[in-house]
Amino acid sequence: MGRKILLDKINVPGIKTYEVYRKEGGYASVEKALKKMTPDEVVEEVKTSGLRGRGGAGFPAGMKWSFIDKKSGKPRHLVCNADESEPGTFKDRYLMEYIPHLLIEGMITSSYALGANLSYIYIRGEYMWVYKILEKAIAEAKTAGWLGKNILGSGYDLELYVQIGGGAYICGEETALIESLEGNRGNPRIKPPFPAVQGLWQNPTVVNNVETIAAVPWIVNNSGADYAAIGIGRSTGTKLISASGNIKNQGVFEIDLGLSVYEFMNSDEYCGGMQTNRPLKALVPGGSSVPILPANLIYKTANGEDRLMTYESLSDGGFATGSMLGSGGFIVYDDRACIVRNTWNFARFYHHESCGQCTPCREGTGWLEKVLWRIENGQGREEDIDLLWSIQSKIEGNTICPLGDAASWPVAAAIRHFRDEFEYHVRFPEKIKNRDHFVAEPFEKVKHLVAKQTV
């Protein structure tokens, strides 16, 4: 049994309410931090813990906190990124919906560490019901004296607000989020300056993911060293994984980082193996923006080591043979999945969500989608596969924000690992026009046709 840090109390009846949460030991980290620790000591604990940002990039949280400009004398802000728009990722919603006070507690403790007196939770517009839950939790916390002026008589003041976004993926990118929070169109800003120097209203700001902030209470209550003892190497602590696709148990799981992918996939505690026992075809381990892995690279890395659920192991070999832990959106495909259709679907999403500020992403994502659509609908040309490769390579690295990369990586990985499937689409348009291709006749069974043609 993996240990539970974030989800430990999730099944306690009534844990959503302040009374139960408090009775279960909630808000202890605020008490400890405000009464016994200086803000810098809290930052130090988080640094020691090795906690890495759970929003996707995996940047060490303590280090990010230490970048915040304390000398400028300007007000500072903590902003919680609850936008959670990555397809395949639904873990933050789970935390906020079932144990909202954990996030509020994390926000208070973390804000104290940063010396922020005004903090925000920015939540996507589609999570309206979660927004209401958070509003209620904040009101309860305020009534109980955990928010407002002179909290616990410590002299520390904090106001906390929840703000709903319009429901745009790009508003999850931290600088676009800040723009949106300021009331502007959610366009990413050009970095530098980084938010830690000039963020919300030009003030030093830290943007952290829900799960990152929710881990802080445990770290303060126990210790950074205890947290660092969980996991392997630079992948410390536990991680929420939202698992979906053709597995027996879909849902949100908390794992110790370092668990093997095989165990996560197959043990009854987690995914429970493949649904209907069909063969595993592919895996997207970290949400739609990370490269897809073919079956032979899922359980083992290219050099034959066990693939682990860690930042390092999942990216082993770079993009040629690896992927990323990303935001932990674990999407499993069995042999009936059509990789081209799936790639098109992702491309459709990135095209729709590109903010349109910079040329390669604005124009390139649309182009990718259109070419993929044609191939998927039996109108592909042989040269389209190289064309796709070329388009994605011209987006990657040339854009303002990483959405451009997020749009190009899935396409690159799909072509790299499943080129024969693209070729099959192009060469057998008649078979492809049936939109249910591969459901009755998995690609494995028709693969030989492509091979024959190639010779």
Next chain:
Amino acid sequence: MKVTIDGQEIDVEPGTTILQAARMIGGESVPPAMCYYSKLKGTGGKCRCCLVDVTKGSDNDPRPMPKLVASCVTGCQDGMEVASKKSERVREARNAVTEFLLINHPLDCPVCDQAGECDLQNLSFEHGKLQQRFIEDKRTFEPENIGPYIQLHMNRCIVCQRCVEVADQLTDGRVHGVLNRGDHSQISTCVSAAIDNEFSGNMIDVCPVGALTDKTFRFKSRVWFNKPFNAHRDCDKCCGKTTVWMFGNEIQRVTARKDEYHEVEEFICNTCRFDKKEVSDWVIEGPRKFEKDSVINQNNYTRKLDKVVINTEKGILEGREIDRKKISMAEIDYNEKIDGTNINSKKNG
């Protein structure tokens, strides 16, 4: 601070961007810029045309930067080394950006009024490809009336957002901006609002392509048939320093004066731009010079030309006389279409 761009070293003040440093050096190393506009704050970083390769960060930090950077928004560091025109990676990236820009902004120039003044045309001359790889349908927009002076032709917009910055920084009561996302992004006004601010005409000047044009000039003439003169008048709203574009004795258009990077020297007001079209309104200073290879110089009158006599058989040149007349447009009645009916300027605009 010392920076080296394509092997040429220059001393710059802290805070100078790579693009500014390159412009100080001048010549071939100056990156193309479609969205940056030195006269407007907060521009740049969007079009990605000005990407350069920073091969060495600074003396303290000698690592090669992992990425191409947008030169218009990246500050110089002491000891920085930059490859611009000389880098294969840079060329590739600029070619890619050009290809992307041309997806939805076709160079079917005869339908556009900006021919001869279009930065995209220049960019694609340098970085474009002969063949088109984009075979899908292009994005199109319904025509939209945004006010009495400015024609918006959204199909040609490259979303550089310079006009949005003009609206933000030069006009009050802003009514226009970007709607929608991705390649559906469009420049538009608030529902039913018209742009009529006194400084709004500057949007036309900053637009790098033919997406925003002057309704009072649109399709009156190709720019290279006009002769540009520097002129000024006493204006209580702006500097009053302009370029007037003459056809014969008629002022067909008034614009701000632009520098070698096609940026206005000083912004002007709508009164000067749209309402002062009489020669008597202006003090004409003299002809305005343009870059040697600018298409506007097709009509060059600042250089002395010897009459060219072509000694050849008359038959070969048949038709040439007639073409000449057409091109000179001297005998063409602009109010009449070829079939003899009068032009309805509203419909044409």
